[in-house]
Amino acid sequence: MRVMVTGAAGFIGYHVAAALLGRGIEVVGVDDLNAYYDVRLKQARLARLGQGFVFHRLDLADHAALARLGDGVEVVVHLAAQAGVRYSLEQPFAYAASNLTGHLSVLEMVRHGKTVKHLIYASSSSVYGTGSALPYAEDARADQPTSLYAATKRADELMSRSYTHLFGLKQTGLRFFTVYGPWGRPDMAYFGFAEAIMAGEPVTLYDEGRLKRDFTYIDDIVAGILGVFDHPPGDAAPHRLFNIGNNRAEYVTDLVRLLEEQLGRQAVIVNRPKxxxxxxxxxxDVSALGALCGYAPTTRLEAGIARFVEWYKDWREMREG
Structure with missing residues (x-):
């Protein structure tokens, strides 16, 4: 079996590719290795993916080149995207190219390909924006995005739904909630906090740390993706959307406290408005995904942060050595 993973050099993409390879599945990895964050980290992830992995450096906006890679692919796990909520305020056109044109390129590849049976694609909890009751359920309104990033991810969902309606594509969209863990993204809060604490630099908390996030450990995320992989859509519901999170909102201040404990250093806190x-x-609300494939996240924040810090210390030494 051959599976394409877009964003294979990224945080979630790397872990998914490794899990698929562990099953003996051939993985075609695609990534443009852009400089949004340290490319050395992306290259280090790729270096750990061994036999059965074939990598292509490619911008998904190049739809003709992407289409040529689809031969023999049975499942596409589309995780490539321009991430980051605040960065979308600085570089809006990067989001149009990667998240909109890139997603359309993948849809067109699947549409015209003869072998792809299931497209699994990444959406985001950001699509809920404002106006939805907690916990977020998949049937909640998602028409009030508060960032361009969120708007592009919701647009991806709508494009996918239209391609299913028009062309019968079997698709599953996953709305990720604050993923963290080893080999993570440096632009995420937990990683940035760890860097600041180790450097003795300020850690910025918004609204005095009263914000809460559904922190989801990477192993639980991979388990959910594999669950969807093993339970593809049928004809009755060819396009599906699922939340994939930890089903537990926790204060950002608790995240900082756990990082301080594991790193053995105190954070220098700066408070700012949200x-x-x-x-x-x-x-x-992850009950729908649980009903589909038994998804039930098991990693508590204290255990996940301990594993992240263990990896982070090694990565920091290797990076600076």
Missing amino acids: PEADPVETWA
């Missing part, structure tokens, strides 16, 4: 694009709280 940016308009940031929600006060995120919290996933």
